[in-house]
Amino acid sequence: MLKIYNNLTRKKELFTPINPENVRMYVCGMTVYDLCHLGHARVLVAFDVVYRYLQHIYGAEHVNYVRNITDIDDKIINRANENGEVFSDLTERFIKYMHQDAEALNILPPNQEPRATTHMAGIISMINTLVEKGFAYAANNGDVYYDVSQFEPYGQLSGKNIGDLQAGARVEVDEGKDDPLDFVLWKAAKPDEPHWDSPWGKGRPGWHIECSAMSTHCLGNHFDIHGGGMDLQFPHHENEIAQSEGVSGEKFVNVWMHNGFVRIDNEKMSKSLGNFFTVREILERYRPEVIRYFILNSHYRSPLNYSDKQLDSAQAALEGYYTALRGLKVSQIEELGRYGERFYAAMDDDFNTAEAIAVLAELRRDINQARNDDRNRASHLASVLVKLAGLLGILQDDAELFLQQGGRPGVSGDLGDAEIENLIRQRNVARQEKNWTESDRIRDLFVKEGIVLEDSAKGTCWRRE
RNA sequence: GGCCGAGUGGCAGAGUGGCUAUGCAGCGGAUUGCAAAUCCGUGGACCUCGGUUCGACUCCGGGCUCGGCCUCCA
Secondary structure, eight states, X not given: OOEEEETTTTEEEEOOOSOTXXXXXXXXXXBSSSOOBHHHHHHHXXXXXXXXXXXXXXOGGXXXXXXXXXXXXXXXXXXXXXXXXXXXXXXXXXXXXXXXXXXXXXXXXXSBOOBGGXXXXXXXXXXXXXXXXXXXXXXXTSOEEEOGGGOTTTTTTTTOOHHHHHHTOOXXXXXXXXXXXXXXXXXXXXXXXXXXXXXXXXXXXXXXXXXXXXXXXXXXXXXXXEEEEGGGIIIIIHHHHHHHHHHHSSOOEEEEEEEOOEEETTEEOOTTTTOOOBHHHHHHHSOHHHHHHHHHTSOTTXXXXXXXXXXXXXXXXXXXXXXXXXXXXXXXXXXXXXXXXXXXXXXXXXXXXXXXXXXXXXXXXXXXHHTTTOHHHHHHHHHHHHHHHHHHTOSOSOHHHHHHHOSSTTOOOSOOHHHXXXXXXXXXXXXXXXXXXXXXXXXXXXXXXXXXEEEETTEEEEEEO
């Protein structure tokens, strides 16, 4: 039975979908004005695993996963102006890059990927309803604001109350706002800004309303899970609740999930601090699966400290798994035994991937134990390992290929595969003749190329370090 | 200032009111022409002070430290 930590109640709760035939999840995706950094990768990976696990439980066709793209906002407009390009050229480019990064990280595409700019009608109609119902007001500067005082439960998600917020208010007083806590739903366009027509004049949506509009459009007024990074809890998600529930009068979302930050030197990795690594930068030095493993090695709600040392460690761990899988026949199986039970128990406990990985590690050891004297058992265990790891989106590559490609992407020495095989044959002839001088000469030659030879009764394997 | 979260062995990172996490690294052994890989064994931890308890790293309270949100941010 799956339990999920619900930010709304601050408790782990048994997850019961509104409709098990149609489990619905919405995750706040990227604002596309720059490359994805490791923090974005974490959201993608964390909720990719949630998606995979929900599919596992309810069936792939019974899960509807929506991850939006925010393709209009201040940062986008500013960046496009800096570059001297049309904002949509900028966003198209970064959407493309984001998809490439996601694919590299083995992220399943969501069922729907709505964009703010294609949901203007829904956005405007939602704002309209909010104004009609008295939750929002049009200011005389052309902006439309949400009147926070009109939404009684405001602050429930972030554990704040309006009094606290006012006490510590650092919120700038905006000309048109009645109250500093009010937030903008519709922004009047300045000259030369991208804009859409609306009852309040030309303008564009505020940051929060698009997610309310898109999630409602794709998933209905009331759905199961809404996710995103910790920093979205307030104000973004808080405001989404105020908007959506203000419009529908129904409960918006049952379970709110937020993943922890990636940190560098104990500080949040963020664009504003400038201390971020892009996915692309890291992929120049590590293969994508290493990043995935590194992220999944800790619980999604914990802080995740970035360091090369950790990535090296993840790399070593993956090599260990693939070494165990190497040469074993993997087949589709259903019977997963106690490994499966323990793995699923870990996943059921609020997606405890760290503990699930501990089960994989034991499988790896048991495979290695069995591989010499019980080949069938080893193969069976290998199948279990690959099947379970599939739920985490790892260990799906061909083991031989993974090991021969080595730890660093794109690194290949002067020796081609055929040449390597040839030299190995020569060396094995020398070994049969017990010509150790020649045999070691060839081994040294490989070492210079960063290739490690492994002799065994069954022959000689090689891999790149 | 308000609110939230965290503090575990060399590093990373789970978990539990009494019983092995796990990975990487270390040490000892087995194996090996030499290696590599693997296996076996092994040391090492629960911020601090009180309280509850037969017993707390685990529950409660105070303190200290760190991080986050309160303004754009995954």
